[in-house]
Amino acid sequence: MAQRIDVKDLNIYYGDFKAVADVQMEIEPRSVTAFIGPSGCGKSTYLRTLNRMHEVIPGARVEGTVEMDGVDLYADSIDPVAVRRQVGMVFQRPNPFPTMSIAENVLAGVRLNNRRISKGDAQDLVEQSLRGANLWNEVKDRLARPGSGLSGGQQQRLCIARAIAVKPQVLLMDEPCSALDPISTLAIEDLISELKSDYTIVIVTHNMQQAARVSDRTAFFNLAGTGQPGRLVEIDDTATIFSSPRERATEDYISGRFG
Incomplete structure (x- = not known):
């Protein structure tokens, strides 16, 4: 499933x-790549180019190529909506749809893509996705309740369940823990470590310790x-970036001398 x-x-x-x-840049499959760097250096902007979300902003454009397993995602023949199905996004603040139940939130992307799904298959997909997001045991008895009624950390895991329900190949995460408490942050970090066995994961973070904990490779912008x-x-490799980076600017940022 995961793609390079x-x-x-x-x-x-x-x-x-x-x-x-x-x-x-090369982003390896079945691994976690972290983007670090000071505010305003383009980390999140660059992240959004990987699933063609940047271009939805009026006047925004890119030059160059972004290839997934040799296919240029910006080729004229490529449908941007199809790209976003393959490359899912989890945002900085949890954003479950407030009028939808927990189960409906999980299925929202599937239905948005006009996929017909039987009631039984839908129930199976909800359970599978919530289990994949380590949320099933916490919500299995209240699937009909609003997703917005969950805690912040649970809402973020619900958004991850919604993202993986459409069976993407890549998961992009833009500071997914910045609005969460330490316990919820740890739960998301543990989940990222589990998900990388099935997905290519790219995460933007301002938390140096988080990058060191969860990522296999780190990019400094x-x-x-x-x-x-x-x-x-x-x-x-993350261990190299944090112990013996090639560039002085990287060492200065990681050590807190600027940024």
Whole structure:
């Protein structure tokens, strides 16, 4: 299920402003890749290009290629909606649909994609997805209740269940723990470690300890100054990035000397 992503010569624009410049990156399947760097350096912008969500912003565009197992996701023949089915997204703040039950939230993406599904298959998919998000045992007796009634950490795991219900190949997570308490954060981190056996996972985080705990590879982004585009400074195995990075800027950021 998991797929490899190759990014080549990627430049990202908002109108005439170049937000991110010249990214070259390989994202390995069945692994967790963390993006770190100071605010405004383009981490989340770059993350959104991996499932073509960047282009929904008026005037936004990209140059370069994003290939998933050799297929350019930005080729003219590729449907952006199909890309977003294969590359799921979990956002910074939990966003269950407030008028839907827990079960309806899980099935929302499937139904949005006009997939016909029998009642029995729907029940099986709800259970399978909630188990995959380590949420089933906590909610199995209240599936008809609103998803918005869950705690923050449970809501985020519900959003992960909704994302994996459509059977994507890649999961993107944009600071998925920033709005959560430490116990809920630990639950999400444990879940990420479990999910990587089936998915390619990319996570943006400002938490250095979190990047060190959950990721196999870490990419450090930076920018030279206000108005300058963000750039990928280096990417390597997480242990290497945190112990002996190649670039002084990476070491300064990780050690807290700037950022």
